[in-house]
Amino acid sequence: MSWHAADAALDTYSRGDCGGAQAVSIEAHLMNCHECRCRVARLADRPHLDEVWRKIAGELDAPVPGLVERGLLRVGVSDHVARLLAATPSLRLSWFLAVGVALAFAVAAAHADPRGILLFLVGAPMIPLAGVAAAYGPRVDPTFEIGLAAPMRSFRLLLIRSAAVLVSSATFAAIAAFFLPDLNVAVVAWLLPSLALSSSSLALSTRMPPLAAAATIGVVWVVAVGLIAFEARDAIVPFGAPMQLASLVVAGASMWTLSHTRESFEQKGAA
Amino acid sequence: MSPSVVVDNVEQQFGTTRALDGVTFDANVGVTGLLGPNGAGKTTLLRVLATVLKPDRGRVVISGLDATKTGQRLEIRRRLGYMPQEPGFHRNFTAFEFIDFVAILKEMTERQTRHAEVMRVLELTGLASVAGKKIKALSGGMRRRVALAQSLLGDPEILVLDEPTAGLDPEQRLRFREVISSFGETKAVLLSTHQTEDVAALCHHVIVLHQGSTLFEGTPRDLADVAAGRVWLSDDRPRDVRMSWRTAEGRHRNVGEPPPGADTIAPTIEDGYLLLLGVDALGEAA
Secondary structure (H helix, E strand, C coil): CCCCCCHHHHHHHHCCCCCHHHHHHHHHHHHHCHHHHHHHHHHCCHHHHHHHHHHHHHHHHCCCCCHHHHHHHHCCCCHHHHHHHHCCHHHCHHHHHHHHHHHHHHHHHHHHCHHHHHHHHHHHHHHHHHHHHCCCCCCCCCCHHHHHCCCCCHHHHHHHHHHHHHHHHHHHHHHHHCCCCCCCCHHHHCHHHHHHHHHHHHHHCCCCCHHHHHHHHHHHHHHHHHHHHHHHCCCCHHHCHHHHHHHHHHHHHHHHHHHHHHHHHHHHHCC | CCCCEEEEEEEEEECCEEEEEEEEEEECCEEEEEECCCCCCHHHHHHHHCCCCCCCEEEEEECCEECCCHHHHHHHHHCEEEECCCCCCCCCCEHHHHHHHHHHHCCCCCHHHHHHHHHHHHHHCCCHHHCCCEHHHCCHHHHHHHHHHHHCCCCCCEEEEECCCCCCCHHHHHHHHHHHHHHHCCCEEEEEECCHHHHHHHCCEEEEEECCEEEEEECHHHHHHCCCCCEEEECCCCCCCCEEEECCCCCEEEECCCCCCCEECCCCHHHHHHHHHHHHHCCCCC
16 A cells, blocks of 8 residues: 555544545545554544444344344334333243134134123133233242332333233234124124223232232123123123223223322332 | 441331341441341341332431432432342343343343443353353353343442352352452442351451341451350360361360360351351351
8 A cells, every 4th residue: 555544534534523435435445554544543532442342242242032022123113122022921922822722712612602702702801901910010020029129110111011912912802803703893892891901900000919900800800791791691782882981981090090100000119 | 428328227027027127237338248047137128228128117228319219219220230039030031131131121222232231241240151042041050140140230339139149059159259249349239148158258247137137237357256265176075055066177166155274266257157146047157
């Protein structure tokens, strides 16, 4: 190499202040000029350079994420949220398989007997409810204790996971609904109750452990629908307009409660 | 300079059991060891310090922040690393993924900086070579190192370690001591242990807990001095002695009230601990 870059140009380059075209030109020269590479190395901000190398090493050593995480990244979920979700018990392959089997059973029951539709309509909202209960808490999350001592708010983690579980479970139930014998109101009648059950369970989680909250809501739901269906001697009647309206009110009230009691949820974690 | 950790008259009740009964002490830069038999309240105290438990009564101040106040508790968590007694893992995660997960819980969301920090703590604990291995494929000792590594994320000011050396083989225990002692040079480390050797090797400050109360606070030397003049060697096993065992040299090493003219020897931390706790210490001090 017969020529060398000017001191001023290398100085500007090492500070990261030179424009794109000049930077490309200097880099092309540096590839072939040992002397200029040495001059740049002397000018470089050492701590910054070390930090860059550390980041490169961290990226190279990071293992390839698992199946669920890769899927989440592909649909645009940010990498840190994807990792939080990948650790959710109710977002694992085994959970999805269990949900699939339960829904297939409910659909089969609806085909076997006209009253079997009740099993589907009672069960479908309970899938997201169970998923939300299994998303976070001392009994289901092995890292619960470590999480409590970390600065990320428990309530935020619960909401992120619950939203993901709610969406995935509802998607499964929606797909199953299209396999019901009659494509009538039953196809969507479980949706609002799903939202009501999950949100009321979350609201109750500010007062008691998430599993206990979900169990309480689940029992109340089964008994209430069972009683109405028994009185009406019909599987669809319990899911009529009054139930849909009540679900909407319960969901709204639960969300309002959640937004006003989230601080007590944080305190409960350290109680 | 104000102490890094102030524990003032802390009480904690679980049902009818009083787990902590007016515990009071200060801790500064260096390693503070909590020693005591099972059920003494060590884990409860460390959970209070890690802000996992809110005490029923009393005050806990960490780096000048009140751990009993919600807003300040979050700030404490940003400055604190915690290794629970029985850390849980997502076993399908690799060591890297698990520590990365905890880093996210510690509010490190920028991917490249987070990954670099994960690699730093993995290297610090000698786990870089198994970063890509699933947790379920790691040995018990390796998993404890993973648990220690996550507690070091973000270079915390205070490190709370609940029985970090439990279940480790001698070599692993030495590695742990190396990491913990180097951390204790510039930070406040609080650890609980059953191992009096750990206290002798690591701690500049010892607190002996018994039935939720502070039985002793001082240096390891002070703890050994509790047994000064009360440890002696004899050819036969004496009667009315707190504890006596035959040594490799064939003589009996006795702890208790020596007879006149006894061949007294320098006590160890273990001797002091035995005398402090009496029969409750049996089977606990290693």
